[in-house]
Amino acid sequence: MTLLDILPSLRTAMRPRIDTSIWPLTTHVDELGRLCVGSVVLTDVADEFGTPAYVLDEADFRSRAVHYRTTLRGVEVVYAAQSLLTRTVAGWVHDAGLGMAVCSTAELATALAGGIEPGRIVVHGSGKSADELATAAAAGVGRIVVDSPIEIAYLAGVTRHPQAVLLQVLPGVEVLPLVSRALATPQLPLAGLYCHLGSQIAEPEVYVEAVRGLVDTMADVRAAHGVLLTELNIGGGHAIAYQAGDAQLDVAALADFLEDALDAACAANRFPRPRLVVEPGRAISGRAGVTLHRVQSVVTRTDGRLVVAVDGSHPKSATTPNYTVALANRHPLGPTSLATVVCRGGGALGSDIELPTDTHPGDLLATACTGAYHHSTDSNFTMTTRPPVVAVCDRQVRPLIRRETMADLLLRDCG
Structure with a gap:
């Protein structure tokens, strides 16, 4: 029997542990205080697959993919594979009616193995x-x-059939000379322009300015070469919230802004409306992912702050905000303290994470918003075996990527 069983009124008095704008759509806390995703208790996942481990909410991923397709009407949505890709994830993308953007031969092979039609694949990088x-x-x-x-x-030297290309627009690089070069290569029909505006962009106006400038460029190409480009790919970079209050891109607002911007730019240039393509990655996969770590040690500093060490490394870059971390195996009853959660090799999940003062070795911590740029970049900070990737949905658990073993690691080491 727990304190909550004796005093059930405490349930309504406690501050909610889960912010619905941060965690996967199906996340909830059961009566024992354990975090659950996809109706699966995360402690069960940790017990079966070990820690660290990546957990993916299949329903969350699928929902966001479909939301993009249905909200950005008249826009082709192409999932950016570099954020997260396995054969199963490629299948989810296919089921949602999205194309896929890849930037390596490995991503291309995985996309094809997962059922993505070749004609719906964009290759860049x-x-x-x-x-x-x-x-x-x-x-x-x-x-x-x-x-x-x-x-x-x-490309002209290796292709045996006509291959449609897009020209990437880079800051400070003249596009028209590249257009001339491409047009002189008949086996590479020029379809349109591509640009990458950056990462974690929360303001739709950034894309509006890009659309205006790129349509102007397309009009310049028509004037200089008499060629009508029909496709405009404005990349991705859509921001998500890692903590409550973080700015994130509103997809519905983006749809309205893009519609108006494209109409205005085409009218100003008397240019036929091109096909517009966007490439969300993090915005689809990011919130679907939760990383599980087991607490290894806890030290209390003189100022009362905790330093909590967990197993495994964490591919957090200097530009990534602090993550949202929660106790996953029990109710956090009693006082809390600000904590720094550190991984092996010096990487930190965050320095101002609120955890119970009685956090102890063996506790399970869950980190939200880790569905993007983690599985593919793990072990950035120290040499470790890569964690497994596990999908959960409707009480079902499905391993997508097994844990790398020491044998796997040494197999590639040629001495």
Whole structure:
């Protein structure tokens, strides 16, 4: 029997542990205080698969993918694979009716294995080699983004069939010379323009300005070469909230802004409306992911703050905000304290995380918003085996990526 069983009124007096704007859509707390996602108790996942472990809320991912497709009407939505990709995730993307953007041969292979039609794949990324371009062209991908004369030359030399391309617009780089180079290569029909505006963009106005400028550029191409470009890919970079109060991009507002901006820019240039493409990645996968860590040690500083060490590394970059972390295995009864949660190798989940003062070794911590740029970049800070990726949905648990073993690690070490 717990204190909550003796005094049930405490349930309504306690501050909610889960902010619905941060955690996966299906997250809830059961009567024992354990966090659950997809109706699966996270302590059960930790017991079965060990820690650290990545947990994906399948319903959350699918819901956000469909939301993008239905909200951005008249816009082609292409999922940015670099945020999170497995064969199963590719299947979810396919089921939602989205295309996929890849930036490596490994991502391309995984997308194809997961059922994405080649014609719905966009290949981009800087510094593509001739071999990578040949692989993409041989697969019959819908678009390849080229950003330099050498990539145009490479692709022209390796493709055996017409391959539609997009030209990447880079700051300070003239587009018209690249257009001339592409148009001189008939086996590379030029479909349109591509740009990447950055990461964690919360203001729709940023995309509005980009659309205006890019339509102006398309009109310049028509005037200079008599060629009508029909596709405009404005990339992704859509912001999500890592903590309560963080700014995030409103997809419905983005839809309205893009519609108005595209109409105005095309009218001003007397230019036919191009097909608009967006590439959300983090905005679809980020909130679906939760990372589980087991507490290894706790130290109380002289100022009362806790230093909580957990197992495993964490691929947190210097530009990523503090994460939201919660106790996952029990109710946090009693006083709390600000804590710094540190991983092996010096990476930290955050320095102002509120945890119970009785946090102790063996407790399970869950970190929200870790569905993007974690599985693919794990072990950034120290050499560790990569954690498993586990999907949960409707009380079902499905491993997507098994935990890397020491044998796996040493197999690639040629001595």
